[in-house]
Structure formats: structure tokens, C-alpha cells
Amino acid sequence: MSKQTELTIRKCLFPAAGYGTRFLPATKAIPKEMLPVLTKPLLQYGVEEALEAGIDNMAIVTGRGKRAIEDHFDISYELEHQIKNTPKEHYLTQIRALIDKCTFSYTRQIEMRGLGHAILCAETLIGDEPFAVVLADDLCDNLDGDGVLKQMIELYDKHRCSIVAIERIERQDTDKYGVISGKEIDSGLYHIDNMVEKPLPEDAPSNLAIIGRYILTPDIFDILRDTPPGKGAEIQITDALLTQAKKGKVLGFEFEGKRFDCGSVDGFVEATNYFYKGSLS
Ligand code: G1P
16 A cells, blocks of 8 residues: 555645635625634534544635635634623634634635646645545535544545545536446445536436545646646546546545535525524524
């Protein structure tokens, strides 16, 4: 086994440079990753999911206009001073604990050239080791057990290859996702033989869609460097993963739990209702 694959997952990458145009005007001055579901920004849910999976090193790819993200995962002395020893202090308990336990590092994506390009921008933060990727606008929850990343890391420890989280979707929605096909080698686990970024329903290899959770082995960086722009003239992680799948093994994993597409207004409202109901019980 090579040194790369002996390591377990210590770092989680959060691509967070996108404009969030679907939420304009809300996202004009606020990063979309900072939109709150109840009182917590989307990105904080992602960081909590990573921490639950045993990862404490968060690598965030930001862009212009995203400084609120760095400020969120930092101490606000003025605020701390204002509410110290008041009944409001407990509102900061959760975020303080995260800041204590995790390290946050940042890099900027200068040009918006796609998700694959955003991941490549983080190479200096990740280095030569396997890592997780969370797209914060896919908000996941598993009431009955382990979070999605934790489930994927357990699987990684067994298979030592890149893994994508997948979900069955309505056939008419294939053009919103990366779509995979492959041989089911275990219940809900697929050895991928094809993946296509946002195909029309008639061109989709199946209705198994990639959702925003990945485990990637570090050879993905070299592959990304050689991956030409694909769908939407952007460098697609889906295309790089197909190359990786053809060279070796990439798995698709139907995770346990719920996923909300918080990149859409409908999904965002659904998530808000779900977490609100949860907060009452
Ligand atoms: C990205 C990926 C796509 C994946 C999706 C999951 O697309 O390119 O393959 O299915 O995330 O949310 P985006 O939603 O950023 O356009």
C-alpha cells in the first residue's frame, strides 16, 4: 500500500467561492454558504459533519466577497465582551467549541472555472493525502446514526479509493447533477464505470445522482490538471473522477440519511422546516 493510501482522512475541503446567484439579492453581500438554516449558517453544518467524522482540519476555498466566512470561524472580541456573563452567552457555545477544536485554512479561487478547478486550487492546503469534500449547500442529516461523511470514511478505511455519495433522483432531474452508473458490489455500493455531468434525462446512464460529499485520493490533483473544461466550459470533478475510475476504482455510495438541496429555494425551505421541527422535539 502506498504512503498516500495508508493515511486516513484528516482534512475536509469546502469549495465556497461560488456566487450563489439563485439566492440573489440575499447573496449580494453575504456568501451563500453563510445563509442560515434556523440560526446556523450552512457552512457550519458542514464543518460539524466533518468534525463528527473525526476531521479537525478544515480547508476552505473562498473568493472575493467571502470574508464573512473567515470572520465566522474566528473570535469576535467585541461580541464576546458584550455578552460575557449575560444570559445570552450560551448562544456562542456551539461555535466557540468548533473554533477550539478545528483548524481553518483558506485559499482563494481567483477565477470561477468550475468545481474541479476549485478543488485543484486547494492542493496546497491538502497536500499528498486523501481528503473529504463537502459542498455546504447539500445539507445532510441522519437522525438514526452516523453522519454521511462518517459513513463514507468508514467505507474509505475498507476500500482505500475515491468515493462519491449518491442518491436516487427523479429521472427528469438528471441535468442538475453528476450521474453515475456501475455494478452494485454490495447493498447500495457501486463500482463506477461511467459518470456524466448534468446529462439530459435521455442521455443519463442511470438515475443515481452525485450529491455534495466526496472522498478523494490525492492523485485526483494530477488528473484535474489534465482535465479539459467540460459541461458549461468548466473543469468538472465528475470528469476527473471518471478518468480515475477508468484507471482504478471509484465507488458510489447510497448513504443513509436525508439530503436537502439548499442551493435551491425549495430545498432551503424544506431544510428549514425539517430542522425547525427537529428543534421542537
Ligand atoms: C456539483 C457537481 C455535480 C453534483 C452536485 C451535487 O454541481 O458538479 O456533479 O451532482 O454538485 O450538489 P453544482 O450543484 O455545484 O452545479
